[in-house]
Structures are given as C-alpha cells and as structure tokens.
Amino acid sequence: MNRPDSSLDEKGVSQNGDPGGHLTPLTHTHTAAATPEPTLLSALKKDAEVKKVFLAGKEYYSEEGKTFELRLVGKIKQQLSTDPTLRPEYPSSLGLEEFTRRATEVALGKSSRAILENRVLGVQTPGFTAAVRLGAELLKHWYNVNAAWCGTVYLSSPCDDSLASIFQAAGIQDIREYYYWDDKQRCICLEKIVEDLERAPEKSVVVLSASAHYPTGADPSPNQWSAITQLIKRRRLFPFFLLPAQAFCSGDLERDAWPVQYCTSQGLELLCAQSFSHCFGLYGEAVGHLLCVLKHNSLLLSVHLQADKLVQSLWAQPSAGGAHVVATVLSNSAHIAEWQGEVQRIVERCLLIRAILREKLRLLGTPGRWDHLTQQGGLFSCTGLNGQQVEFLLNSRHMYLLSSGCLNVSAINGGNVDYIAQSIHLALTTSL
Template identity: 50%
Template sequence: MSALSVFLDTPTAIPGENGKLRAAFGMDRQPGKVFLWGDEYLGEDGECFVHPVIRKVILQVVNDPTMTTRYLPPLGLSEFTRSATELALGKGSPAIVQNRTGGVQTLGGIGAVRVGAELLKHWYNEGGSRPWVVYVPAQCDEAVVSTLQETKIKDIHSYPYWDPEKRCLALEEMLHFLESVPEQSIIVLYTSAHCPTGADPTLDQWKQIADVMMRHRLFPFFLLPSQGLCSGDPNEDAASLRYFVSVGFELICAQSFSQNFGLYNERVGNLILVLKDSPTFLSVQSQAEKVVQTLWFRPPCWGARLVTIILNNPALVVEWKEGLRAIAERTMLMREMLKEKLRMLSIPGSWDHLSQQSGLYCCTGLRDDEVEFLVRKQHVYLPSSGNINISTLNHQIVDYVAETIYLAVTKEDPFHKPSTIHL
C-alpha cells in the first residue's frame, strides 16, 4: 500500500470569525484579558449559568425508575414537541386549535434551521415557475448562514437590518427592501433576541413588516433562539411569531432551548411547522421525518425530557419564569452600567442605544479600527462588528471595559496615566 494518506490533498478548513477570535483569546497570555463574545449566558461569576430548576429536575429524572434509554421516534419526543410548540404559539393559537401545526425535535436551533432549509429546498413552491430566494438579515449569526449554505441553496442574500450611523434598527430601509424582493422569497426573521445586534422591532413595527410580506407573498422563516431572555416573559418574546400566525401566514420556526433553559450541550431544538390545513401539515411533517433520518436518525432524549417536565408542571414553570426574569434584569443592568460608565468618561457620541437593545447580544457601534485597537492593544476580545455578549460583563470588569473603550475611541488615557487595572 502507498505510504501516503488518501486524504493527502485535504486542505485545512478555515475557521469563521468567531472561531478565530476564540483561538486568539486562548493563545493570549495576558493575565487581564477579557472575552466579550460567546453564545452562553454567563452569571456574575463569569461562569456558564445553570438554572436552579434544571438542577432540581435532573435529580428527579435520575431517580425515576421508569426512565428508559430506548430510541425516540425520528420526529422526537411527542410530549416535548407539543409543549414546545404551545410555548411558542400559545395554547390557544388558531393553528393549534385547527390541527395544522406541530413540531419536529431537532439537535438545537441550528438543527432546526437545517431541517427547515431542507424542506424548503425540496418542497417549497413545488411546480411553481418562479425560483425562490432566501434573504437573511445583513447582521446574522454566522452559524445560521453557514447552515443554509450547506444545504446548497444558491440564492442567499441579505437585507438591511442595522443602521450603523443611527445605531438602531434600520426599519425603513428594511421595509423598502422587502417591497422590492421577488414574490415567494423566503425571509429569515428573528422573533426576538436578534443575534448579534440585540435590536428587535416593536410589535407595531412587526405589523408593518407583516403587511409588506403579506402583500408580496413572502414566506417567514422565524428564528426563536432564546424565548423569555429579552423581556423575562416568554409570551412577550414570541409576540411577533404569534401575530404572523394570527393573520394567516404559513411559516416555519427554528426554536432553541439552549439559552433559556441553559441546556447548551444537550442540543434541544424544535422545528415548528405552521401550514394552511391539517393534511398539508401532515405531509410536510412526513417529509421532515425523512430528512431527520438522513441527518441524525433519532434525536436524543435527555434534554427534551427535562424541558417537557418543566413545561408541564405549573410550579416548575413559575420557577423557570422567575429565573428568566432575573436573567433579563441582570442583562439590562449591565447595559445600563456600561452606558453610565461611558457617559461618565465623556466618550464622544451617544450610547443610549445600549439600553434600547435586549437579550444577550449588544451592538456597541464601535468601528473596525476601534475594535482592532481593543483586541491588539487592550486584550479585550470582541468581533470586528463591535457586537458583544452583554452577560460577559460583570461588576468586576465593567470599569475596565469602559476605560478601554474610551482609549479605543479617543486614543487617550482617561486618567492620563498607564492603566493600573488588574483582573
């Protein structure tokens, strides 16, 4: 046999920006380095937060004598998909009442994006004469974009979302753009907790978006990454999705339970299908089952069981919602603290936008050169877009981060002397 590997010509994969950022942070030997990105919610101690109600239910399940390790069906744990769909749409949703909606258990929210994209690629507008196109926000989680690309969808474009000059949602530009896209195009929308800017439309603005999409027959592909973490109220965070269903849209929604339940490594997701009638829903769901069988065959049970137990126990739901409110309040507190620190340092420009966003993510509005200065000179790591995970801030480092932002923007030391802050 040849001494050379059959994989000799395999190139090394190039990591995305997030991967490069984390690798650079890991190689940095500076004791006071700070990492302001990531997908997990971190507590005040800087560690990944484990919800107390999750700890309680884990002990309950471990000691349950009826626990089994049997395979789940390809569509997943039926009690989980029912409860998850009801959480997103509301138990009184017309789609649920009319038996034209349901879920497919997936490997996290990204798994739901993949299954949804496969369904759209193979079955959306079947027999139609117009080729369809997918539009994603110009600022979008790179994992969502790369997952769509992996399905070999050729026409993936972006639409205006964030206005870097005004530092707010670019609503007028978005609406104008949606007026111009081809009919039957697919529009990827965050119901709330937009990643990576943290800027979400108000319900009145969502109604304007829905009106344009209805008139132009555009198809909504919703992302529901962390229901409840923006406002502390799961119902409020799903209001946009529920409105679209109430006015008659067919849609799909990729729902994740990683952030709002803290089940990051369990990969618990649900793909919600909302169709015009029950027979159509059952047909599309059957195709989703085939897709699942080619991707991961059967989903895991553990995380889905934990979510199901909580959502079907009123007392546990109360505990879970109390935890969500505490997280939402802490993230808003850190936004306010950062804004106030920047104001006290008299950094040029307005920083009011920081407290007008919600959820884990925050668009600071820093320019590329300012971010580069933070990374290279101050060992403060964040993406070139200037977005941060607001939960990475805590009382220990917020002063330091504010002072380094001052240096980045003004290139002057706020105290006219070398920084003496050590973490």
C-alpha cells in the same frame, strides 16, 4: 495518458505528496473560512494578559464569569435520573411528543387557531442549527414539488455568521441580505428593511429574529413588526423565524414569541427554529425544535412524512435527556413560575449591566450617544464600534468581541466593567 498529478519523483512519491501517485479523496478539499467565535476563543487561551476579557461567547455568563445552570434545571435532572419509569430507549425520529407539544404551545400560545385547527407540525432537533437546517431542507423539497421556488433566502445584515452556510449546505445557493442595523444611527432602520424586501422576488424566504436579535440585540417594535408582516403578506414572501433564546429578552415567554404569534394570526404559513439550550442552561445537550405552521390541515401528513424522511437521513433520532427536562418544566405550572423567576433575574441583571456601562461611558465623556445599549435586549449588544476600534481593543486592551462591534452583555461584571468602559473610551478617543 500522462497526467501531471501522477508524476513520481525518484523516491516514488507523487508531486502532490501521495506515495504511489494515488490521489486521496480529500486532496482537493477547500479550506473553509474560520468562524469568529472559535478563532477568538483560541486566541484568548494563548493570551497571557491578566485583564483579558472574552465578550464574544454565546452562552449566558454569571457575575462570576462562568456559564450558569438554573437551579430548577439541576433539580429536574436529578429527579429524572432516579425516575424508574424512564427507560433508555430511542425516541421517535420527530422527537418526544410531550416536548414538541409544549415547544409548540410556548411559541404559538395554547389558544392558537393554528393549533386548534391541527395544521401545525413540531419536530425535535439536536439543537438550534439542526432546526434551521431541517427548515432549509423542508423548504427546498416543499417548493420543488411544483418547481415554483427559485431558492432565494434573505438574511438580516448583520446576522449569525453560520446561517448562510446552513442554507447552502441544504443546497440553497441564492443567499441575499436585507438591511437591518444602521451603524450610524445605532438602531434598526425600518425604511431600508422595507426597501430591500419590496425588491425581493415573490416566494423568497425572509429569515427573521423574533426576539433578542443576534448579534445586535435590537428588535423591531410592535408597529414595525406589523409593517414588516403586512409587507411579507402583500409581496407573498415566506417568513422563517428564529427563536434561539425565548424569554431571555424580556423574561416572558409569550412576549418574546409575539412576532411569531402575530404572523400566524395574519394567516401566514411559516417556519420557526427554536432552541431551549440558552433559556434552560442546557448548552451541552442541544435541545432544538422546528415549528411548521401550514395554511391547511390537508398538507400536514405530507409535510410530516417529508420531515420524517429528512430526519432519517440527517440524524435519525434526537437525544432525549434535555428534551425531558424542558418538557417536565413546561408541563407543570409551578415549575414554569419558578423557571421564569430565575430567567427574569438573569434578564434584570443584563439590563442593569447595560445601564451601568452606559453611565460609565457618559461619566468618562466618551464620544457619541450610548442610549442604544439600554434600548436593546437579550444577551447581545451592537455597540457601534467599527472594525478599527475593535482591532484596537483586541491588540491594545486584550478585549475579544466580534468584528462587527457586537458583544455578550452577560460577560460584563463588577470585576471588569470599569476596564471595559475605559477601553471603549480609549478606542474612540485614540482613533479620533
């Protein structure tokens, strides 16, 4: 049988470039779309402009423009490195027990009824993305036991670009969006959130940011959370919370996790993907956690076994280093106080940056209202700039931010805030 793929030229090379006419396994691999942050970072490195500004990163940047290590974390690392009781050994597949216990407590509260009734499972993961992936895998296996779930997942618009592909990698293809951020009003639109979720099929999974929503920095108020939770409960939807930077929004662990705690108090089952990389400055150590809150204790063993089986096929064991640091801090009240003090100073700096940028835009007479800058929280802010204005900033002012107009507030400092404010002003006045 003649096949076009195997035809050879006079040198014995196939038309597809393979000597001998044999296809390699990767011949027909599709080129994936480039993710925004690495693409922008690559362009930044090639940019020779002295005033260039990178506002698309996910890390916390200090006033000097460098990623920041907390002093307490540095001390704990040093102490652990000389601790003779710590032996180099593989942790359990579900992670360090002390870490999962403390991570569960900071998300749900020590007095949580779900913890007291022993219907909570915590799994340490190698980072936030891994926690989301494990949650997606559990959902697929969990619901497919009785084939009751069609696999619909709702993501906020906008959201982290990688979220959809994480669920798709777990075999969940029905990914939809619910309206979240109103570009014109520059705020959350509860009415449209409710409208979209009212149409969601029963048992749909709704992915929710508990605090410091990425990339907008805008979070629902307690009253809005109450309305969303009651809708989820009434429509029999399943909440999947994201908590990637707990305490980085308000400076308080419990306050940032309140939506998760409220949802649990309403008797709902849920998943919550956590990360401690941001709030502990452990960017290179990928410390994540997946929290599973069940309705009944009788389900705990089966979910535990399923999680263990999935972990064995995904990464076998998480790394122990960063988890030891987090567990050491969260198990000592004095350490917690010192850590929260450092985090609070970070939060206060970000709030000050927001206020300064807003005031500079006001003094420049920049068109529009900018109060939303100080109404948002955490590291990120959705400015309200459109695609054309973002492109102007990139090409004419060497400012790198996400195409949605969202940026990392902590990357703004005393050395670049005037330039950034002037650039935003030009982007709006030039495009008028």
